[in-house]
Amino acid sequence: MPTAITPPRAPAPKTLPMPQVNTPEQKRKIICFSGHKANMSQDFDGTIFMQDTGHILFDAHGCGSKRREMLDEQIKTGERSFRDVSEEMWGSLKVPFDDGFEVMEKTLEIDRDFQSFHNWCLANNVPFNVISAGLKPILRKVLDTFLGEEASAHIDIVANDAEIKDDGSEWKPIWRHDTELGHDKALSITEARSEAELACEDGTVPLIVFIGDGVSDLAAAREADVLFARRGLRLEEYCIEHEIKYYPFDSFADIQRQLEQIRAEDTAKTAGKGLPALFNPRANLWRRVSSQQAVPRFAAMTPSREEKMFLWPEAFSELKTPGFERSELGASVVPPAQA
Structure with missing residues (x-):
């Protein structure tokens, strides 16, 4: 008689783990970009600073206010490109870097709530970037001076580089992009978004925030998910005229309050309360x-x-x-x- 063979025991059903999704502790990444003017008269008031760094230099040590206004008008009428005019403005400077910075240090006024806002960004792991058509060495020196080098080091500057001779006899922009603007801000925002998406391990799409005040910020502002425009200035006027959604602000305290609300709403969505596809x-x-x-x-x-x-x-x-x-x-x- 053949020997009975006991069939092997069927394996217990395996419970597959569900993929990890966002919890309230896993907030979607927010990345801030702030515009900064370098030499555009129609955007004279700044975003972080109330004055334009380029204007201060050109008026005191370069072509002077009258010639600068003529050059700005050539940009507005389309007679000359921004890059072409900017090269003339920067080329008109004949002053050593440190001597030129002295007049900026005496003239510039920082937004009264920016330092507090920057501390909030650091505490909440919100990267803050300055994006500008100006020159990176100038912007870095300004931020180091007004914020301190330790705090300034946490701010990335997306701008054109420069070659400045020690005796100040030549100021030459090294343009970030080979375009009539020299720096395509919209392209820089798009590149930053792509890099941030690839770096997010949980697969979420980061929320891109842009803070600006002038029409020259518009190209970058179009690439943002959330737009802040300083109240009463050209960017807000443009947004109203063309029905572009934005948040008005008077100081960076207004931006901080709104971002706190956005983060709270975003956390609720990523916790499973009406989660839209974007999140x-x-x-x-x-x-x-x-x-x-x-x-x-x-x-x-x-x-x-x-x-x-x-x-x-x-x-x-x-x-x-x-x-x-x-x-x-x-x-x-x-x-x-x-x-």
Whole structure:
């Protein structure tokens, strides 16, 4: 009589872990960009500072206020490009850097609430960046002086570089982009957004905030998710005229209060209370997969089987052919409309 063989015990059903989603402690990243004027008369009032650093230098040590106003008018009429006029303005300076900075230090006035706002950014891990058509060495020196080098070091400056001779006989801009503007602020914002998205390990899309006051800020402002425009100045007027959504502000204290409210609302959404697609880390992951630019990075960090099941549950029925595993990310697999 054949010997009875006891069949092996069926394995216990495995409980698959759900992919991690945002909790109240995992707030979506907020990144702030603030405009800064360098030599545009129509944007004379500043954002962080109430005066224009370029104007102070040109009027005191360069072409003078009368010639500067003529050059600004050439930009406004389209007679000459911003880059062309800027090169003439910076080239008119004949003063050593430190001597030129003395007049700026005496003239510049910082927004009364900016230092407090910057401390809030540091405490809440909110990166703050200055984006400008001006020269990075000047902006760094100004921030170091008014904030202190330790606090200033936490602010990234996205601007043009410069070659300045020790005797001050030549000030030459090194343009960030080969365009008529010299610095394409919109492109810089787009690049920063892409880098931040790739750096977010939880897959969320960072919230880009832009703070400005003049029409020259408009290109960068269009790339932001949230726009703040200083009340009563040209950027606000433009937003009203063209029905662009924005938050008005009188000082950086207004911006801080609004961002605190935005963070609170965003936290509630990412905690699962009416989570829209924009905040959905898995929806954002799908956008990366479907983007040709994102394919190389995705190939290096392919999601686990459990994550795939969360993304495309209809593709994982109980009965699967052995070969499906190899093609489950192929073109035939269509993800849900809303992850």
